[in-house]
Amino acid sequence: MAARTQPLRVVAAEVVTAVLDGQSLGQALPSGQQRVAPSDQSALQALSFGSCRWYHRLNAELTRRLRKPLRRKDQVIQSLLIVALFQLRHSHQADHAIINETVEACRSLGRRQLAGLVNGVLRAAQRDGEPAPDAPDERLSHPLWMTDKLRHNWPEDWESLLTANNQPPPMTLRVNAKRTDREAYLEELAQADIPARATSFAPYGIQLDQPCPVDRLPGFNNGRASVQDEAAQLCTTLLDLQPGQRVLDACAAPGGKTGAILEQGPDDLSVTALDDSADRLPRIRENLDRLGLSARLAVADAGATDQWWDGQPFDRILLDAPCSGSGVIRRHPDIKLLRREDDIKALAEEQLRLLSALWDTLAVGGRLVYATCSVFPQENHRIIQRFLRQQPQARLVPIDAPWGRDTGDGHQLFPGNGSHDGFFYACLVRSDSNHNQAVTS
Ligand SMILES: C[S@@+](CC[C@H](N)C(=O)[O-])C[C@H]1O[C@@H](n2cnc3c(N)ncnc32)[C@H](O)[C@@H]1O
Missing domain, CATH: 3.30.70.1170 (Sun protein; domain 3)
Incomplete structure (x- = not known):
């Protein structure tokens, strides 16, 4: 017997609530999809993504319209209102249908006593139209800390960067x-x-x-x-893969870049792909099987080299480091709700730990490409600066490329309207001397 389905907007509100409680859309959406009719699945995705994308702007409006905040245990009703406001502002559905269905959904969620409030808030929102917020974090729908940080980091670019984060990404x-x-x-x-x-x-x-x-x-x-996004594809152009090399893809799941390395490199590469997530490692195998390619796979903390490294140096290392994902917000708008400012410092320490540990596994003359899908310098060129200060045998290879921006310690790509994601790349080579000035090619 088919499982009973629930109304689309009820499930959308539950997905948004799950994200506010710390789950990613990737975790919350699949179980939501099972609770709606198959014909509603793509609408559920659009409502959940759109509500997260515009959450900060919609929530600013909602907070002004509610005379006092809803109780914590009524969080799902706040999410229901966010979903409805998203539709009023960004969909073609008739306003009266949005309002009536939302009031009905409020009742079906066992909150009859809030139905009048929900009706009043949405009718006022319909009547007044969308307010034009002055504060940039509200206008551009990002958390305040992220807006402030990016404005400080990229005084010329922050506004176009945040605007691009709200555009649907290309495939x-x-x-x-x-x-x-x-x-x-x-x-x-x-x-x-x-x-x-x-x-x-x-x-x-x-x-x-x-x-x-x-x-x-x-x-x-x-x-x-x-x-695979275009920015992510650029890693192979930087690795300068040569026949017979031993290559390490240190943080590899789900294997997008492992696949690119094997497709575009010489046939006789020997590739090792590591990831510390046992859940994500099978995705590398599935992807490589589909591509007809193979690599040695292992679940390991790339930074604990004594646990997985056989002592044979690698000629090439790709460190696609765990990061804030601030360059891929348009693909993962839930990042705006999930990340906290403190996360960036912790991520930066982890990135430097991984880079420092992996350096010891690189052959003299070998090349390491450091990559993140972040636009925060703290995770990007500042990591490279910190690393160069502590590792005299590391030399920066300038990236001579028509894309991105040279930061002096790597290349930064910003998410572009209708083009690639935000990404950072730096190339390092290991010399046998103790002076780490940049090499010239
Ligand atoms: C940016 S994603 C990698 C994406 C992948 N390179 C691709 O192109 O498909 C970062 C990955 O690093 C993994 N990771 C995080 N910490 C790690 C560690 N200490 N050692 C190995 N892998 C780690 C995560 O599980 C995640 O899969």
Whole structure:
């Protein structure tokens, strides 16, 4: 017998509440999807993502409209109001239907006594239209600490950066260089009626005009293409992979970059992919199986080298470090609700720990690429500066590339309207002398 389904907006409110309680959308949404009718699943995703994307702006409006805050145990009603405000401001659904359904949902959640309040708040919101907030954190819908930090870090760019964070991201593919080439795949997409164009910087990237389900992509199940943002694809252009090298992908799950390394590198690379999450490691295997590629996989703390390293130095290391994800907020708007300012300091210490430990596993003359999907200098060029101060054998290789911005200690990409995510890259080589000035190539 089919499981009983619940009204879409009730489940959307529960998903938003779960995010406010600390779950990611990736954790909360799948169980929500099981509680709505199959025909409502994509609407649930759109409501949950949109409510998180605009949460800070909508909540500022809601806080002004409520004379006193709702009780903690009525959090789900606050989420219900956020979902309704999101629809009033950002959807084409008729206002009266949004309001009536929300009042009904309030009752069905066992809060009859709040139905009048919900009705009053939404009718006032409909009548008055959306207020224009002055404060930039409200206007651009980000937490205050994040807005202040980015304004301080990037005085010229913070506003366009926060604006880009609120745009829906493009869907970008990476063509499997071992199975096809970009021109041929663009042709296949055209034949399948999927309009697309080559990416500007990543040599195997293709950006679709509109996102589409992966099972519509030609040869997806046979590994001819993968979904990967253009900025993430750039790591292979920096690794300078050569025949016969031993390569370590230190924080590898779900294996997006491991796949790119194996596709684009010489056939005889020996690749080790580590991740400390036993839950996420199987995703690397699944992705590599689909691509027809293989690597040695291990669950390990990359920083505890005595537990996994056999003492043979690596010629290339990719450290795609755990980070705040502040460069991929448009894909994961829940980051705005989940991250706390203190997290950044803790992440920076972890990033420096991983970089320092992995350095010992790099061959003399070898290259390490440090990457994050963050736009906070604290996780990016300041990590490189701190590391260079403590490691005299490390030399920075300048990145000569048409993308991103040279920060002096690496290259920073900002999320662009209709283009790549925010990312940071730095290339380091290990010399055998104790002077860590930049090398020239
Ligand atoms: C940015 S994600 C990696 C994305 C991956 N490189 C890709 O392109 O698909 C960071 C990964 O680091 C892993 N991680 C976090 N701390 C780690 C540690 N101490 N050792 C190894 N992996 C770690 C996380 O489980 C997560 O999968």
